[in-house]
Amino acid sequence: MNGPQKPRGRPHASSREQIAQHAFELFLERGFAATTIASIAKASGVSKTSFFRYYSSKSEIxxxxxxxxxxxxxxxxxxxxxxxxxxxxxxxxxxxxxxxxxxxxxxxxxxxxxxxxxxxxxxxxxxxxxxxxxxxxxxxxxxxxxxxxxxxxxxxxxxxxxxxxxxxxxxxxxxxxxxxxxxxxxxxxxxxxxxxxxxxxxxxxxxxxxx
Structure with a gap:
């Protein structure tokens, strides 16, 4: 039996906002330069590949x-x-x-x-x-x-x-x-x-x- 299908198409605004919220928490805790895309993705519960569906770079956040x-x-x-x-x-x-x-x-x-x-x-x-x-x-x-x-x-x-x-x-x-x-x-x-x-x-x- 196949697992649940991953959503496709335009990223959900709520998911974009959740990633931004987690990113800013990390930016304020660690500093912008010390925060990696991998750490943002992990805190947001998404993969790095999924991160790039929402943002093209760390700066874009x-x-x-x-x-x-x-x-x-x-x-x-x-x-x-x-x-x-x-x-x-x-x-x-x-x-x-x-x-x-x-x-x-x-x-x-x-x-x-x-x-x-x-x-x-x-x-x-x-x-x-x-x-x-x-x-x-x-x-x-x-x-x-x-x-x-x-x-x-x-x-x-x-x-x-x-x-x-x-x-x-x-x-x-x-x-x-x-x-x-x-x-x-x-x-x-x-x-x-x-x-x-x-x-x-x-x-x-x-x-x-x-x-």
């Missing part, structure tokens, strides 16, 4: 969700109300993306703890956050009509990114469930965007409106 978060932010900005002030649209998209992704990603908090405790990930982390800021900069160029070479969009993108990252790092130790990440960030993101909006308007002119 770290960055896949972050890349998806950047894509989500870009989509939300593209779908934002053209009648909103540009930085109100930025603020709402940033908070929406963070709220959605922290709610669906069980290892979001561990991911940022790992970033700050793993020097070998710093360069990649910086590159990903630069890409995150670049999405905001590109949106401001399109929304305001600012020339691509103008300093304002990248400065604003960098300012928003720096604030969000600083607030994330200060949020990590919190244990009060009444304070969501979005609320925590918006305490300072709202006044930052309100302060920068007049500068954006004065420097880039009247925002473009949808036809």
């Amino acid at each position: 770290i960055w896949l969700a972050f890349d998806q978060h950047i894509d989500r932010l870009q989509t939300l900005l593209q779908q934002s109300d053209p009648g909103l002030p540009s930085l109100t649209a930025v603020r709402l998209a940033v908070l929406d993306a963070l709220t959605r992704d922290t709610a669906r990603d069980a290892v979001w908090r561990q991911r940022f703890v790992l970033f700050d405790s793993s020097p070998e990930l710093r360069d990649e982390e910086s590159a990903h956050w630069n890409a995150w800021a670049g999405v905001i900069s590109a949106f401001l160029v399109l929304r305001t009509g600012c020339p691509v070479e103008h300093a304002v969009p990248p400065v604003v993108g960098g300012a928003v990114q720096s604030l969000v990252l600083a607030k994330l790092r200060s949020w990590l130790p919190l244990t009060d469930p009444a304070r969501t990440l979005a609320d925590w960030i918006d305490d300072d993101l709202r006044p930052l965007c309100e302060a920068l909006q007049p500068w954006v308007d004065a420097s880039c002119g009247t925002p473009r409106r949808a036809a």
Whole structure:
């Protein structure tokens, strides 16, 4: 009699998430560099071959969700109300993306703890956050009509990114469930965007409106 058939086709999301959860536990316990794919597979109860059905590399466990978060932010900005002030649209998209992704990603908090405790990930982390800021900069160029070479969009993108990252790092130790990440960030993101909006308007002119 044949044994149970192994599932084929697209990997189950739940299995992918379980592997990520076990991987982050090992990363935080042993360090990213010292954790092998074999040890992740063993802790997850899968073979190395099965591991590669879900992830192409150890690094993908770290960055896949972050890349998806950047894509989500870009989509939300593209779908934002053209009648909103540009930085109100930025603020709402940033908070929406963070709220959605922290709610669906069980290892979001561990991911940022790992970033700050793993020097070998710093360069990649910086590159990903630069890409995150670049999405905001590109949106401001399109929304305001600012020339691509103008300093304002990248400065604003960098300012928003720096604030969000600083607030994330200060949020990590919190244990009060009444304070969501979005609320925590918006305490300072709202006044930052309100302060920068007049500068954006004065420097880039009247925002473009949808036809």
